[in-house]
Amino acid sequence: MTGAHATLRGFGWRPLGRRDEVVSDLDLTFAPGQIVLLAGGSGAGKSTVLRALAGLLGDAVPGQRSGTVEIDAPTGLLLQNPADSLVAATIGREVAFGPENLALDRDEIWRRVHEGLDRVGLRYDVDRSTSALSGGELQRLALAGVLAVRPGLLLLDEPTSMLDDESAARVRHCVLDAARGTGATTVIVEHRIGPWLPHCDRVVVLEHGTVIADTTPAVFVSEHRDRMLDAGVWMPDAPDPEPVPVDRARVAPAAPGPELRADALRVDLTTRSLQGRSTHRALDGATTTLRAGRLSALVGPSGAGKSTLLAAFAGLLQPTAGGVLGAAPAFARRRSADLAAAVGFVPQNPEHGFLRTTVRDEVACTATRLGRTVEVDELLTLLRLDHLAGANPYQLSGGEQRRLAVLAALAHRPGVVLLDEPTVGQDRHTWAAVVGWMQAARDAGATVGVATHDVALMHRSDGVIQLKSGQAVG
Known part of the structure; x- marks a missing residue:
């Protein structure tokens, strides 16, 4: 395998329904064999460049494209949301999909399947259902599938x-x-760039779809630090940003948050596929508490049960045994409107909760249905989404979608705030805004629970709930 030569010439992209281009007149070349770190703030155009190189824009993704893209080798793309690329019901078939389309023989296909799963540390049987995986596990599965085609x-x-x-x-x-x-040739988009820098040949930084730095990692760190911090880039060894102050009136719960207790909580999740029905235990006797006026961080390795516990606290999953105490009536027994009034929930995949065709309407949706007033434009400005008020939620970047999901779930000021990986895809500025919102809700008396791998967010929490193998261990 030899590395590809890839070039963007005068490239521009305007998503369908958007007035302005995300990327304009961009010239960028990637040399064969280079490992390139592509950085920049949330919404800077990083994912757009990857999709352009993968040949998705204008076909799989609608919009107006200008300029040219030239690539001389097969391409493999790992999407920001790995669930978007799933095509099979089991992890073995998922990884085999690419090699099958290369018309490789059966032995070689399954050799690559096992090699790919082993490389990314997924130790499950190849017949395990893809729907039984956590978000982090899906990310590793998608990477195994990309590596299996050897692009x-x-x-x-x-x-x-x-x-x-x-x-x-x-x-x-x-x-x-x-x-x-x-x-x-490898192009990596990350916000937390520190661990990648020693291993890359080149760093390219985008801001508003324009290149503002293109240099070696050493020069990038020594000469571009202040400019990059201003752009929201997570520079290595820089202190975490201070959360943005948020007006209490914007977050004060309509009713105080309750203390929620998971009591010997067991959750068995059943999945169905062409291979039949399978059940796995996502929570196995978890006992822990979310307290009002506190920000509790649910932490642990991928697949430990964080998302399941968060959904159970929200009343969105029926326990197999045990239960969630503290809310009367129990959240799981409430009608949709009553549950929405009390609980603001942001799923790990934010687009799963979108209901409207514009960002502005999405933010106002729940509050309007509940008869609560909300200052939409002010909130959009707070989370740096004001320039996207008229855009379709599905045309936003991953980080922008996540911030929108936070606003849509919390604008009506619920007493319980439950967020699954809310800081993924955020730059320094937008991270500070999201964390500032959570802290303000906590200070106003809300019960706040967050599933996260973000160490900086853990440091800002009032307590950490450690999960392992479906149990709360600390």
């Missing part, structure tokens, strides 16, 4: 953003080993 151009959109530190280190090693071993 000449490897494009990775935040490959470690939803992983714990140990899994992230394993995935970085896997990516770098594959890139160096095959000679693939």
Whole structure:
């Protein structure tokens, strides 16, 4: 395998329904075998560049394209949301999909399947259902599928953003080993760039779709620090930003948050596929408490049960045994409107909750249905989404979608705030805004629970709930 030569010439992209281009007149070349870190603030155009190189824009993704894209080798793309690329019901078939389309023989296909799963640390049987995986596990599965086709151009959109530190280190090693071993030209988009810098040949930084830095990692760190911090880039060794102050009136709960207690909570999740029905235990006797006026961080490795516990607290999953105490009536027994009034929930995949066709209407949706007033324009400005008020939520970047989901779930000021990985895809500025909102809700008396791998957010929490193998262990 030899690395691809890839070039963007005068490239521009305006998503369908958007007035302005995300990227304009961009000239960028990637040399064969280079490992390039593509950085920049949320919404800077990083994911757009990856999709352009993968040939998705204008076909799979509607919009207006200008300029040219030239690539001389097969391409593999890991999407920011790995669930978007799922095509199979089991993890073995998922990884086999690419090699099958290369018309490889059966033995070679399954050799690559097992090799790919082992590289990313997924130790499950190949018949395990893809719907039984956590978000972080899906990220590793998607990477295994990309590596199995051995592309000449490897494009990775935040490959470690939803992983714990140990899994992230394993995935970085896997990516770098594959890139160096095959000679693939590799373009990596990440917000937390520090761990990648020592291993990259080049750093390219975008701001508003324009290149503002293109240099070596050493020069980038020594000469561009202040400019990058202003642009929201997470520079290594820089202190975490201070959360943005948020007016209490914007977040004060309509009713005080209750203390929620998971009591010996067991949740068995059943999935169905062409291979039949399977059940796995996501929570196994978890006992822990979310207290009012506190920000509690649910932490642990991918697949530990964080998202399941958060959904159970929200009343969105029926326990197999045990229960969630503290809300009367129990959230799981409430009608939709009553549940929405009390609980603001942001799922790990934010677009799963979108209901409207513009950002402005999405923010106002729940509050309007509940008869509560909300200053939409002020909130959009707070979370740096004001320039996207008329855009379709599905045309936003991953980080922008996540901030929109936070606003849509919390604008009506619920007493319980439950957020799954709310800081993924955020730059320094937008991270500070999201964390500022959560802290303000806590200070106003809300019960706040957050599932996260974000160490900076853990440091800002009032308590950490450690999960392992479906149990709360600390």
